[in-house]
Amino acid sequence: MVEIEKTADKWFGKLETDVTKKISAFVAFFFILIAIGIWAGITVARIYPQHAMIAVLLTAAAGLVAYFSRAFAIAIFVIMLILVFIL
Numbered sequence: 001m002v003e004i005e006k007t008a009d010k011w012f013g014k015l016e017t018d019v020t021k022k023i024s025a026f027v028a029f030f031f032i033l034i035a036i037g038i039w040a041g042i043t044v045a046r047i048y049p050q051h052a053m054i055a056v057l058l059t060a061a062a063g064l065v066a067y068f069s070r071a072f073a074i075a076i077f078v079i080m081l082i083l084v085f086i087l
Contacts, residue, residue: 004071005070005071040055041055041056062076
């Protein structure tokens with residue numbers, strides 16, 4: 001295994017332990033992710049209405065790639081965290 005995957009497994013293992021202790025925390029986290037996705041979709045549709053369908057398709061494609069590639073999923077997760085803290 002690559003070193004970053006071992007580190008990510010350790011982090012996600014700790015995260016999983018904490019989240020599974022409280023199912024309500026997990027559900028709240030899930031709804032926050034949904035809200036971020038809705039906000040991004042509304043923003044793209046409002047500012048660039050001609051690109052709204054492309055945004056939906058690219059998001060679905062990124063989800064498929066993330067499902068099969070852990071490195072891609074971790075990179076996108078880190079980028080999303082950075083964006084959340086910046087915005």
